[in-house]
Amino acid sequence: MEDEIILQDIPTAIESEKDFLVFKTRIYAAWQSYLEKIGKENLPLIVSSSVDLNSVKNLSKNSNKASVSKANSISLEERAEQYRSQKPNFSMEQLVVPESVKEELLIASKISVLEKLVFDEWGLRNIQPFPYSALNFYGSPGTGKTLAAHAVASYLERNILLVSYAQIESMYHGEGPKNVEALFYAAERDNAVLFIDESDSLLSKRLTNVTQGSEQAINSMRSQLLISLERFRGIVVFATNLVENYDPAFETRVRNIFFPMPDQICRNLIWQKLLPKNLPLLEDVSTEKLAEIDEVCGRDIRNAIIDSALKVAMNNGSTIGYRDLSDALDAVKKRRVKPNITVHKLNEEEKRAISLAIADNDQENPI
Numbered sequence: 001m002e003d004e005i006i007l008q009d010i011p012t013a014i015e016s017e018k019d020f021l022v023f024k025t026r027i028y029a030a031w032q033s034y035l036e037k038i039g040k041e042n043l044p045l046i047v048s049s050s051v052d053l054n055s056v057k058n059l060s061k062n063s064n065k066a067s068v069s070k071a072n073s074i075s076l077e078e079r080a081e082q083y084r085s086q087k088p089n090f091s092m093e094q095l096v097v098p099e100s101v102k103e104e105l106l107i108a109s110k111i112s113v114l115e116k117l118v119f120d121e122w123g124l125r126n127i128q129p130f131p132y133s134a135l136n137f138y139g140s141p142g143t144g145k146t147l148a149a150h151a152v153a154s155y156l157e158r159n160i161l162l163v164s165y166a167q168i169e170s171m172y173h174g175e176g177p178k179n180v181e182a183l184f185y186a187a188e189r190d191n192a193v194l195f196i197d198e199s200d201s202l203l204s205k206r207l208t209n210v211t212q213g214s215e216q217a218i219n220s221m222r223s224q225l226l227i228s229l230e231r232f233r234g235i236v237v238f239a240t241n242l243v244e245n246y247d248p249a250f251e252t253r254v255r256n257i258f259f260p261m262p263d264q265i266c267r268n269l270i271w272q273k274l275l276p277k278n279l280p281l282l283e284d285v286s287t288e289k290l291a292e293i294d295e296v297c298g299r300d301i302r303n304a305i306i307d308s309a310l311k312v313a314m315n316n317g318s319t320i321g322y323r324d325l326s327d328a329l330d331a332v333k334k335r336r337v338k339p340n341i342t343v344h345k346l347n348e349e350e351k352r353a354i355s356l357a358i359a360d361n362d363q364e365n366p367i
Helices: 017-038 053-072 076-080 099-121 145-155 175-189 213-231 264-274 298-314 322-335 348-364
Strands: 005-008 045-048 134-139 160-164 193-197 236-240 254-259
Touching (some): 099 254, 145 160, 145 236, 264 298
Parallel strands (some): 193 236
């Protein structure tokens, strides 16, 4: 607390030291609560009755320098301690995706096992120096990307190390690349499948004409990521929502696997796998009929099952019917955050006007 709260020129006319400590403790508690809300930590707070702005700026600079200096003194092994692997939560049997996607996953999963035979002894490294041990799962949220990463780890009988982009980046210049290096070190240390969620920013093109420190930082992280991918002999899985504007350097190192929204066959299987055996279902509940409700993913179905069960229980009901599940699924679909995009479809008159304008332009400016 002493290092995080600085009191300057505070009147000393307080009845006792105990009262002063209570005063300081309350300030500290309020400050920590605020930092939690904004997602920051270990930022100094200066409380003063007569503020010297220059001294405040110098104190802030010194504090940042001290934090950076402390971070720079951390070894690779120490930095890697913040990243720990775990047992995978899901298996390949629980994954419901099209057979073509599952086949790609199985082939990619075996690369690390078969690399020496296929790429070294059989000479494939001459045509592919970087085996696709790095995978990018892309597709809409809720389509099974995270579950698939767990399934790959389970299939290989390895742990999985889970991180998001937010856990790698740093507010301090130069820390991001070191975190990337430490992350790969931790995955190799644990012989774990590395899963990096929300990776869109990491895999995007490196910026040119960099003008800000933040832009330089992300470029440095991407460069370190390429180095780490070359050295890493395990499997790393990225999860993104889109494959757009990707750095070409990643294209030769990353195998893209698309996770589509489930079709009716997959939706039926998802319903069958997610409905618990102990759930008190009425006879009118048919997974085939529920699967006819389209534009939903596995996450939507899971949430609908939970919501319907809670609603029935809250109303002192004892059984769950088709209507309960379908209504809950409709409610889940309506709760989705819709992008603020307005799509205007041209009517026939507008189409004719555009066609005439194009024709007139072609006559005036022939090719």
